[in-house]
Structure formats: structure tokens, C-alpha cells
Amino acid sequence: MNTVLSRANSLFAFSLSVMAALTFGCFVTTAFKDRRVPVDIHVSKVMLKNVDDFTGPRERSDLGFITFDISADLEPIFDWNVKQLFLYLSAEYATKSNSLNQVVLWDKIVLRGENTKLSLRDMKSKYFFFDDGNGLRSNKNITLTLSWNVVPNAGILPLVAGSGHVSLPFPETYETTKSY
Amino acid sequence: MLSIFKSIPTHMDYKGQKLAEQIFQGIILISAVIGFIYGLIIQQFGWTVYIVLAGFAVSCVLTLPPWPMYRKNPLQWQPVIPESSGESPQKPQEASKRKKHK
Numbered sequence: 001m002n003t004v005l006s007r008a009n010s011l012f013a014f015s016l017s018v019m020a021a022l023t024f025g026c027f028v029t030t031a032f033k034d035r036r037v038p039v040d041i042h043v044s045k046v047m048l049k050n051v052d053d054f055t056g057p058r059e060r061s062d063l064g065f066i067t068f069d070i071s072a073d074l075e076p077i078f079d080w081n082v083k084q085l086f087l088y089l090s091a092e093y094a095t096k097s098n099s100l101n102q103v104v105l106w107d108k109i110v111l112r113g114e115n116t117k118l119s120l121r122d123m124k125s126k127y128f129f130f131d132d133g134n135g136l137r138s139n140k141n142i143t144l145t146l147s148w149n150v151v152p153n154a155g156i157l158p159l160v161a162g163s164g165h166v167s168l169p170f171p172e173t174y175e176t177t178k179s180y
Numbered sequence: 181m182l183s184i185f186k187s188i189p190t191h192m193d194y195k196g197q198k199l200a201e202q203i204f205q206g207i208i209l210i211s212a213v214i215g216f217i218y219g220l221i222i223q224q225f226g227w228t229v230y231i232v233l234a235g236f237a238v239s240c241v242l243t244l245p246p247w248p249m250y251r252k253n254p255l256q257w258q259p260v261i262p263e264s265s266g267e268s269p270q271k272p273q274e275a276s277k278r279k280k281h282k
Contacts, residue, residue: 026225081225
């Protein structure tokens, strides 16, 4: 502590230790918070096609097109330990060949500071809804769920399933549009 | 260029060093507590970091330069014994004493 460099070293190391303790305190204040919010999903249109799927081994696979509305208020999730939310809409269903299928149809990143009230109308899916085979036709029950990943400043990244989901059957024939 | 920086005296005496350490630890801890509470109230962690950085800057200014308040208790050296022809065994003692002064 006799020279400037020695004092500066001591001061800087102490500041960093204090900063680390504050970050841990920030994590502790939000560690056990419930990150679920009610979500409202509504599907307006579903169309089914049977096309060549070059990523799979078989000849033709089912391809679904969904038009949906989402509305949710994400405001309660954001606090001083949340940097951004990664939202994604996934479809879950069962077929004859696979007992559980999960496909991500659409995602969005919501940063802190952006508008947190989601009210999206007539959204088309971002990613292809391919099935592993032909299991989408006449499928009685396909469940769409909005889930999110909370990205914090410090701590664990919880994966939270949204509280609202909608189940819908798919059309029986190809190239026909079913409206809800 | 480095020799210019080396010639600026930056020493403090021992009590001054202790005082400087207490000052900067106190300032940073107080700014950390204030910053944590303020950030918790407005729910923005960025402000906590800004307040701690401000505390760091204030304690830099207060403790890095050797202010006179850190030199209030200088070490009391023995008075210099005037050299005479029969004092040669005491000279190495004086030389070793002077080396301790940092």
C-alpha cells in the first residue's frame, strides 16, 4: 500500500469482490419467483399439404400451415434480474409411428424495455411444420403451447411453459383449409 | 518516459496506509449498499453498477494520490551521527537503516 500501483490494485480487487457479492444478492432476490403468466392462443386457419421432404428418408411427408393469434401480458416476468425472454410456440402431438412429437413453429426474442404486451394477430408460422411421415392428416389432437426461456443477469435460466394452450384437430384431406 | 513517473513521490506512512484502506473500504461498502437498495427499488441492476462505479471513482481520488493527511505520522529515524575517524563500525549500521526506508 505504499505505492500508487499497490493501492490501486487493492482498491480494484476489493471493488470487484463487492460487485460479485452484489450480483449474487441480485440473484438471490429473484431466484424463487414464479415466471408463469396466462397466455391466450387462438388458431384461425389450418391447411395441410403432402410434399417431398428431402430431410427425411421417406417419399412424402405431411406439411402443416397454421395461422394463429397470440395475446399475453409478459410484464410481471420482467424484473431487475431479467435481460430478455425467448418465446417459442411449439406443437405437440402423437402419431401411429411416434408417441410424442414436438415441433417449434415460431419464436421471438423480447428484450427488457421493449413492449411487453403481446397481441399478435394472424401470424404465420416461421418454421416448417413437417411431420415425420404422414401423421398430421386426420390427427384428432394437436396441442399448441407458448413457452419461454428467461435469460437473467445472474443465475439460472428457467424454461417455463405458458399457462394457456389450445388443442385442435387437423383436416382430413390435403390442400383443404379448415377455419376455426 | 517511465523515469518521470518513478520520480514522483507516492509513499504514505503506515498509519496513513491504514487510514487509506479504511477509507476506501468504507466508501465502496456504503456505495454498494446504497446501490443495491436503489437498484432493488427501481428494478434496474444497471443503476447498482453505476453507483458502485461512482463509489470506486470517489475512493480513487481520495486514496490513490498521497494526500498530506496520510503523512501525519512519519517514521522517527535516529538522528544522524556526525562522522569522525573512529566511527567506521557504525557506518554499515547506518547504511542498513537507511535501506529500510521505503
